Amino acid sequence: GQQVMQIPQYQHVQEGEDFTTYCNSSTTLSNIQWYKQRPGGHPVFLIQLVKSGEVKKQKRLTFQFGEAKKNSSLHITATQTTDVGTYFCAGRYSGAGSYQLTFGKGTKLSVIP
């Protein structure tokens, strides 16, 4: 089946450092979503990217969708302890199964104060 690969699996940063997580698909995505799950919590929607080359910003978070619509990244500038959690990308493919989202395995972010 289709897979979305997400790296790294874990990332430890000092507070104030930047953080990036990457997602990659072998086939073209229709769109990609990003979610954040705090420790002990449930995933919460952050954003959806639809267009080739799209870049969206939310305060210190920058989301990119690749030109070929096969990869995406989430970059956090100057991390804070409130950024701690696991970040998931979730891709949607066209055609059969288009009503499903395929989740990456997530990147667990730890921020050292």
Place this chain on the structure above:
Amino acid sequence: DGGITQSPKYLFRKEGQNVTLSCEQNLNHDAMYWYRQDPGQGLRLIYYSQIVNDFQKGDIAEGYSVSREKKESFPLTVTSAQKNPTAFYLCASRTGQGPPGELFFGEGSRLTVL
């Protein structure tokens, strides 16, 4: 307040017993989903339902069953045929019947089989 309610939050069962997890939403959403989350494995789709009285298998449906008799409710039964049922189960919903937009998740049910 609108949202998704899952119950119970924690559940312990013996091997061989069927277990039903409840998921109720008052968001008036058409589509509902069940995901399983294991450490380091992300979210894997068990079943989803686009509309009342209709549902489809996801990637890991074996050993699970669902029903969708009401728009608000989408219970998941973990049967004794599921070989490794200990996991964190998440229910989600979204508006509309078209391709998925934002998913709203419940707080999850953590099942431990002893």
